[in-house]
Amino acid sequence: ALARSRATVVRQYCSPDNRDPDFEDLERMVAGELMDVTIPLEDVVPGDVIRLRAGDVVPGDVRLVQSKDLFVSQSSLTGEALPVEKWVQEEGSRRTSGTEGGMPLAPSPQSGEANQFDVPDMCFMGTSVVSGTATAVVVNTGPRTVFGAMMRTMGKERPPNAFQTGVRRVSVMFLGIMFFMLPTVFLIVGFLQHNWMNALLFAISIAVGLTPEMLPMIVNANLAKGAVVMSHNKCIVKSLDSITLMGAIDVLCTDKTGTLTQDRVVLLLHVNLSGEKAMLPLRLAFLNSAFQTGLRNLMDVGVMEFAEAQEGMETWKDLFEVIDEMPFDFVRRRMSVVLEHRPTGARLLVSKGAVDEMLTVCNQIFAGDEDSADAFLGSGADMTVGLTEETKAQARQRSENLNADGLRAVAVAYRVLGPNDSVREQELVLAGFLAFLDPPKDTAAPAIKELQRRGVAVKVLTGDSLRVCQKVCQTMDFEVTGTLTSTEVEAMTDEELRVAAEATTIFAKLTPLQKARVVNVLRGAGHIVGFLGDGINDAPALRESDVGVSVDSATDIARESADVILLEKDLMVLEQGVYQGRLTYGNTSKYIKMAVSSNFGNMFSVLFAALWLPFLPMEPLQIILLNLLYDVSQLPIPWDNMDEDFLMKPKIWKTTGILRFMVIIGPLSSFLDVATFMFMWFYYQRARDPGHPAMFQTGWFVESLLTQTLIVHMIRTAKIPYVQSRPAVGLFVTTMLVMVIGISLQYIPGVSEMLKLFPLPGFYYVYCLGAVLVYVCLVNFVKMVVYIPIFKEWL
Numbered sequence: 001a002l003a004r005s006r007a008t009v010v011r012q013y014c015s016p017d018n019r020d021p022d023f024e025d026l027e028r029m030v031a032g033e034l035m036d037v038t039i040p041l042e043d044v045v046p047g048d049v050i051r052l053r054a055g056d057v058v059p060g061d062v063r064l065v066q067s068k069d070l071f072v073s074q075s076s077l078t079g080e081a082l083p084v085e086k087w088v089q090e091e092g093s094r095r096t097s098g099t100e101g102g103m104p105l106a107p108s109p110q111s112g113e114a115n116q117f118d119v120p121d122m123c124f125m126g127t128s129v130v131s132g133t134a135t136a137v138v139v140n141t142g143p144r145t146v147f148g149a150m151m152r153t154m155g156k157e158r159p160p161n162a163f164q165t166g167v168r169r170v171s172v173m174f175l176g177i178m179f180f181m182l183p184t185v186f187l188i189v190g191f192l193q194h195n196w197m198n199a200l201l202f203a204i205s206i207a208v209g210l211t212p213e214m215l216p217m218i219v220n221a222n223l224a225k226g227a228v229v230m231s232h233n234k235c236i237v238k239s240l241d242s243i244t245l246m247g248a249i250d251v252l253c254t255d256k257t258g259t260l261t262q263d264r265v266v267l268l269l270h271v272n273l274s275g276e277k278a279m280l281p282l283r284l285a286f287l288n289s290a291f292q293t294g295l296r297n298l299m300d301v302g303v304m305e306f307a308e309a310q311e312g313m314e315t316w317k318d319l320f321e322v323i324d325e326m327p328f329d330f331v332r333r334r335m336s337v338v339l340e341h342r343p344t345g346a347r348l349l350v351s352k353g354a355v356d357e358m359l360t361v362c363n364q365i366f367a368g369d370e371d372s373a374d375a376f377l378g379s380g381a382d383m384t385v386g387l388t389e390e391t392k393a394q395a396r397q398r399s400e401n402l403n404a405d406g407l408r409a410v411a412v413a414y415r416v417l418g419p420n421d422s423v424r425e426q427e428l429v430l431a432g433f434l435a436f437l438d439p440p441k442d443t444a445a446p447a448i449k450e451l452q453r454r455g456v457a458v459k460v461l462t463g464d465s466l467r468v469c470q471k472v473c474q475t476m477d478f479e480v481t482g483t484l485t486s487t488e489v490e491a492m493t494d495e496e497l498r499v500a501a502e503a504t505t506i507f508a509k510l511t512p513l514q515k516a517r518v519v520n521v522l523r524g525a526g527h528i529v530g531f532l533g534d535g536i537n538d539a540p541a542l543r544e545s546d547v548g549v550s551v552d553s554a555t556d557i558a559r560e561s562a563d564v565i566l567l568e569k570d571l572m573v574l575e576q577g578v579y580q581g582r583l584t585y586g587n588t589s590k591y592i593k594m595a596v597s598s599n600f601g602n603m604f605s606v607l608f609a610a611l612w613l614p615f616l617p618m619e620p621l622q623i624i625l626l627n628l629l630y631d632v633s634q635l636p637i638p639w640d641n642m643d644e645d646f647l648m649k650p651k652i653w654k655t656t657g658i659l660r661f662m663v664i665i666g667p668l669s670s671f672l673d674v675a676t677f678m679f680m681w682f683y684y685q686r687a688r689d690p691g692h693p694a695m696f697q698t699g700w701f702v703e704s705l706l707t708q709t710l711i712v713h714m715i716r717t718a719k720i721p722y723v724q725s726r727p728a729v730g731l732f733v734t735t736m737l738v739m740v741i742g743i744s745l746q747y748i749p750g751v752s753e754m755l756k757l758f759p760l761p762g763f764y765y766v767y768c769l770g771a772v773l774v775y776v777c778l779v780n781f782v783k784m785v786v787y788i789p790i791f792k793e794w795l
Helices: 023-030 146-155 162-193 196-210 215-232 241-248 279-291 298-308 313-317 355-359 389-404 444-453 466-475 486-491 494-502 512-524 536-544 556-561 571-612 620-633 655-683 694-715 729-747 751-755 762-791
Strands: 006-012 034-040 049-053 061-073 084-086 128-140 235-237 251-254 266-271 320-326 334-341 347-353 362-366 384-386 408-417 428-437 457-461 483-485 506-508 529-532 547-551 564-566
Touching: 049 061, 146 512, 146 536, 162 196, 162 241, 162 571, 162 655, 196 571, 196 620, 215 235, 215 241, 215 571, 235 571, 241 547, 241 571, 251 512, 266 279, 266 298, 279 298, 279 313, 279 320, 279 334, 279 347, 279 408, 279 428, 298 313, 298 428, 347 355, 347 428, 355 389, 355 408, 355 428, 362 408, 389 408, 389 428, 428 466, 444 457, 444 571, 457 512, 466 483, 466 506, 483 486, 486 512, 494 512, 506 512, 512 529, 512 536, 529 536, 529 571, 536 547, 536 556, 547 556, 564 571, 571 655, 571 694, 620 694, 620 729, 620 751, 655 694, 655 762, 694 729, 694 762, 729 751
Parallel strands: 251 457, 251 529, 362 428, 457 506, 483 506, 529 547, 547 564
Antiparallel strands: 006 034, 006 049, 049 128, 061 084, 061 128, 235 564, 266 428, 320 334, 334 347, 347 408, 362 384, 408 428
16 A cells, blocks of 8 residues: 555544534534544654554554554565565563653563564554554654654764775874974974075075875876776765775775675475475465465565476466455465366365464364375375474474574465365365575575675674574675674674674564664774665665765665665675775875875985085976976876785775884885985096086986886885886886986976976996895885884785
C-alpha cells in the first residue's frame, strides 16, 4: 500500500465542519464521546492517541495500547527488508528509560532483546505499517524521536579527517622553516656584506626556494588523476580528500545486506524431517510458487530459480493446473494453492509458510517413496504417519537448527482432497523444510582476502541477526575473531568498547547510532576508518567515518553523507580504490620529501656560503630559475610508478616522518655543495674574483641542478633505482630534458648575460660527474644501510 502523509488521531467529539454545535452535538460532547480525525503528520504531538493501519507512516515514536495482527516495516532504521510483528506488551514486563515532562520515554531493551527496535510494543517514526491495525499513544515527536536523534548527527559539522589534519601540519611545518630562514639569512648576509638590499632580495629568494610552491599543483594533480582513474573503475569521488584517505584505511566497516551479500534470497536446502535431502518439499514448493497469482516474494523467486534449474521440473509442472488459491497474510503466515492433477483428476492443496503456523494445521508426516514424483498422490496408509507431539518437537528442533545455522526455514505441506472435501488448510501432511539464505557475492570473499592482504581489517556492522551474519561469513571462509551484539555494545563504556572493537569482527543487531558509535571508537583508537553502507540507517556512520562509501542505488541521505559513490555494490571496486589511494599518497609523499630534503640541504649550503664567501653563492634570479627547473622536472610525478610492496600497507600523513627525512637526507647534498665551493674556489683562480663571481655561481647552479634533479630518482623508491625499480617514462624523460636545458643556458648568447651565467670549462664537468656519482652512492648507502633498517620506512 502507498504510505499516507496524514495521521488519524483520537479527539474529543466536536461539531463537524466548524459549525455551531446543536443539541445532539452538545450531548455527545458532554458524554465525552471520541472521534477519529485525520491531521497532517507535522501536527501530531506527544500524548496524542493515534490509529494505525496498513499504509500508514508512523508519525512519531509511539507505544501500542491495542493491536491486531500488526506488522511494521522498519527497513528505514534497521535495513532489514522483512516486516516485524508488534504487539501490546504486559505492563509489568515493560522497562522504560524514565520520564520526561510526565511522558514515558521509549522503553529500553529487555535483557533478552537485541535493541530498542525489538521492543514489541514500540513503533518508531519513519517506519510504516504493512498490515494489521493498532491504537497507540505518541511518546516522542520530531527531534526527540530515534529518527530525529539520528538526523541530529547529520546536522553536525564533520570533524577534520586525517588527510586535512596531515596537510595542515605539513603546511605549518613549511611556514615555520620559511619564517625561520628568511630573517636568519637576511641578518647574516647583511652584516657580512653590508648590502642590505641584496641581503633582503637574497633572503626572499631563499625563502621562496625553501617553499615547495608546486605542492598544491602536485597534490591536486595527484588527486585529480586518482579521481579519473577511479571513475574508470566505476567509483565516483565526491571529495578529492577521500582518495588519499582510501589508501590510509586500515579498518573497513561494512554493512552486510547487499554489500557482502547479493541482496536476494537463494534456496540452499530442501530436507525432510530427519534433515536428509528430499525432493518432495522442493517439488511442492515449486508448484506453490509457480501457480500463485499474487506478487511473488523473495523466497518465491528463490524457489523458482532453484527449481527451474532442476531437470524435469517444468515438464512435471505441466501435469497440474490451478483451481484456487489462498494468498499470504501476516496472520496465517502461509500461502496455499489448490491444483488439479490432469492425468488422474485428483485435487491437491499445497501450502508453505512459517514453521510454527504450518505445524498447527498439520496432523501427518509424509513417509512415502521420495523417488516417485507423484507418490504423494497415493492413498496408501504407508505414505504418511501421524504427527505426534514428539515429532512436532522434532520438527521445531529441525527448524531451530536451520535458524541456528543462519538460514531462514519454511515448512511445506500438502493435502490430497477427496471429491467431497472442502478446501481448507487443515489436516495437512508435512512434507519437509526449505532453507534460504541471502548468499555472499561471488566477489566478496576474494575482495576481503585482497583487502586483508593489503593490511585492511574488515568488520561487519549489521542490523541483521548474529547467526545470519555468522553463516554468511562462514560461507565466504571469512575468519570471525569476535562478535558483539547491540545489547553488549549498549552496556559498554567508550573505553571498554574501544578495547573490545579491536578484536571484534561482527557487530550484530546494531541501531544506526550504535553503528556511528563503533566507527567513532575505532577512530579514537587511531584507526583510519572507512564505512560502506547504503541505507538511511547507515547515514550517521557514513558521516562519522574518515571515508564514507555508498552506492548509486542508495537512499538519498546515504549518498549525500558519502564521500565516494560506487557504481557497483562490489567490494572489488573498493579494493581498487584503496590501491589508487595509496598510489596517490605515495606520489604526493615523493614530492614533499624531495622538496623538503633538497631545500633543507640548500639552507645549510647557503648559510655556509654566506659565512665564507665575499659574494652571493648564487644570484637571486638564478635561485628562482633553479627552483623553476626543479619543479618542472617533478611535473610527471603524479603519473609515476610505485613499488608493489609500498602499496601493501595503509599510509597516513605524518609530519614526524617528513621532519625526520628532512633532517637526515637533506644535509647530504650540503656535503657535495661545500665540496663544489672548495673546488671552484681553490682550483679556478677566476672563481675567487669578487668582481666576477659568475663562474662560481654558474658552477654551483649546474651542480645543484644535477643533484636536485637526480635526487628525484633516489627518493622515489626504497629500492635501488633503475636496478630494482624503474620510473615512469614521462618522469625519466622530463628529468633528463631539464638537466640538458639547465646546462645549455650558459652557452646561449643573450640568455647567459641576462642570467649572469658563465660558460664553464670542460674539466669542471669531469669533477661534476664524479661528485654526482659520489652523491648518488651516498644517498643510496644512507637509505639502504641506515634509514630504512632503523625507521622501517622510506616514503
